[in-house]
Amino acid sequence: RSDDTAIVMGSERLTYEQLEQRSNQLARLLIDCGVDRGDRVCLVQPKAPAAIVSMLATLKAGAVYVPVDVASPVARVEKIVTAAAPRLLLGSSDASQLLAQMDIDAGLVSVAGVLDGAQSGPRDADGYDTAALPTITQPSDPAHILFTSGSTGAPKGVVITHAMVDAFLDWALPYFGHRAGDRISGHPPLHFDLSTFDIYGSLSSGAELHLVPGNVLLPGQLAAFIRDSRLTQWFSVSSTFAYMTRGDAVAQGDFPSLERIIWCGEVLHPTVLAYWMRRLPHCSYTNLYGPTEATIASSYYDVAAVPEDETAAIPIGRPCAGEEIRVLDEALAPVLPEEIGELYIEGAGLSPGYWRDEEKTRAAFVTDPGTGRRLYRTGDLGRRDEQGILHFVGRADSQIKSRGYRIELGEIETTLATVAGVAETAIVAVPSGGFDGTVICAAWVSRPTAELDPKRLRASLAEALPTYMLPTRWLQLPELPKNANGKIDRPALREKFTPGSGDD
């Protein structure tokens, strides 16, 4: 119903009718600003109902939105905006400081403030017609581009089409039974792939989307949010569950309205899952697995009972309808059940590739020599057991997850290598111990006269990389350990970073 609540954040609330009308008005303003089918619109705004209005308006104008992480340093935001080559930026006053610092192509039009009543000026959308616009996009058109860490130093953009999102929702909505009375969490930032499910899963079911405000951070605050918003679904990266468990934030029988607990993006430690399942026996528990390149998730596994063996990893399950996951060897031949191979994804969820990067696209999206079908090479190692259930066993490369963020260690390494005075550097990740994931460690060799210390190096890196990519352990070495081929001996380096040995 049009007066049902669509989005809630703090004291802000938008009904379905308001969301429809505001996004129609803004779409017309975008078209007036010259936005055409296929153009990119960068959203330089924090998570808020206005950002969702911006997304819908961009799609209604036939264009492609690019959500930007406003917490990133200006240099990285500029890289992303420049790569996206947008027709315009859609900002809000909360991001005005960042917008003011940005040095972008003169051809771009900034409409900062367009969504804020207080700042409404000539570019205010209020005066535009609220009626629906004709659809001008095709399912195969890009809907949004999500930039993720790139191993060669620059973030890479994953193109997500309308059809990819539809394919996931076609499976997920009936599977989870989304309905109009649902109250769904919006916890991840809007440049995270997971948020796509929150937004479109909720809005296409007539449910309420409850965006978690940026100041709701501590375990107890997150628990209070779930409780007070009477959420029926909580979907988040695994590290949020671990964080809330460490803070012992969940009481026995807590969150009585909560029905579904879903996680994705990282390994969830069974000890953490057991904590939640014991306290909240009234909820269902589903592990979703998948990369951004196949939007949101490609496989699922429902956990029916509290894990008895808390050392046995939780399976990633079976492919979602419309997707297939292959376990292949280096020659792209299937491996036997129980054997470890690399996971390749096939089907309706696959991205057309990386934004304006044919080389990376060719390397990651390959053709199955047997079937001629397109496959995405995930870089994940896994096995399929005798029952046909998939298990994730790790990475084949140096991509890691830290607090839900996908990080290519190569991006940190390339950036650190450009800091003046650094002769050589290597970044490795080591397990943090417990169930908290990984710690990023930096080893460096100084040039003879350079006066460098971890504090300075960290400060230099912070100008180019977001906080979650900054190493927390540092080690200066006279030279990096090398193997017989002259390559950096990363296993040897990881040993030097055993917990507690660095300058945390």
Ligand code: AMP
């Ligand atoms: P992203 O593109 O940020 O969604 O990251 C995708 C990567 O996260 C995958 O290739 C896996 O390495 C990891 N990942 C995603 N879901 C899971 C899961 N349920 N369990 C373990 N790792 C996961």
